[in-house]
Amino acid sequence: MREAFAALFGAEPTGVWSAPGRVNLIGEHTDYNGGLALPFGIDRRTRVAVRLRDDDAVRVASGFAQGDGVIATRLDRALDAQGWSRYVLGAAHVLRRELGVEGTGFDALVASDVPVGVGVSSSAALESAVLVALVELWGLDADAHALIRIGQLVENEVVGAPTGTLDQSAVLLARRDHAVLLDFAAGSAEQVPLGFEAAGLEILVIDSLVRHDHATGGYGDRRRECEEAARIAGVGTLREIAPEAVEGWAARMPAAVHRRMRHVVTDTARAAQVAALVRAGRPREIGPILTDGHRSQRDDFEDSVPAIDAAVEVAVAAGALGARLTGGGFGGAAIALVDVAESTRIQAEVADAVEAAGHARPTVFAVHASQGARRDPEPAP
Incomplete structure (x- = not known):
């Protein structure tokens, strides 16, 4: 990245910052409903090499969108950005606004091995890597919890995706071989040791190749249905509904709205x-x-798709201890908990069986709980 940055911008970057993608082990669509979720950062990361400028110009380029070349703009034109650059420039814009700082322009090169549109939070990884870089370079006072809120504002206001804070929390708070138990009602985050390594377990991500977009897909519809369920039940969020009380509401709200309530409450x-x-x-x-x-x-919740359902079914049949859709749904990926000793076999069997069922052949890969957003170590001389 340093060599590529120097070739593009004529000087070495000040540093390289990175953030992981994330897998949500359990607890989907609970964040904006005041529930619980248990995500962890994965060992696939988005990296951004950055160097400040002495003017207000911003130049960004990406290793995964090479056809775009270098995108040039100014800090005060950040909201004009399109495509992937919205996450970089949007992060800079919201950071400046929320912390009341001018900042200076910068050059940035992005590279990533976090799959896009899979449900492993490629967008939060990019936003968070940019945010931790600019906080350090601009000399700002902002901890991870402040950046979680800023990252959510980028998604909500700049990208137009009505997401909660699950992704940013996972990406910014992640630790090796730990998950983060997020309580969205209490606003708390607890580091929970997973113990997968000691138990000889790992998580497989099964990318269905069915892509989603939370800004335009069914995510917003589901969020509105959850809000309707809470309104009918007379509660602020669905977290206030006890599991044993869910069925008592079946006759008092539309059937689909009741199903959304039941998923959120039981997934918490x-x-x-x-x-x-x-x-x-x-x-x-x-x-x-x-x-x-x-x-x-x-x-x-009805946010799965046939390719994901097939992946879950064949993973369990092949020997996975359990499997499920992960992320916001309407495409993306499933995860499967497997024995490390059986992982290679299960990966191959799942890919073969899903393809044989008439779906695109999924990409299957193992992930391990990794560290959160950080400045990467300097290369050895």
């Missing part, structure tokens, strides 16, 4: 269950809970 309960099991050193027991979570997304 599943997140608490999974966190308790891994905290107690029993990670092998979480598999059936993951699979139950998929059934809830497929049948109650």
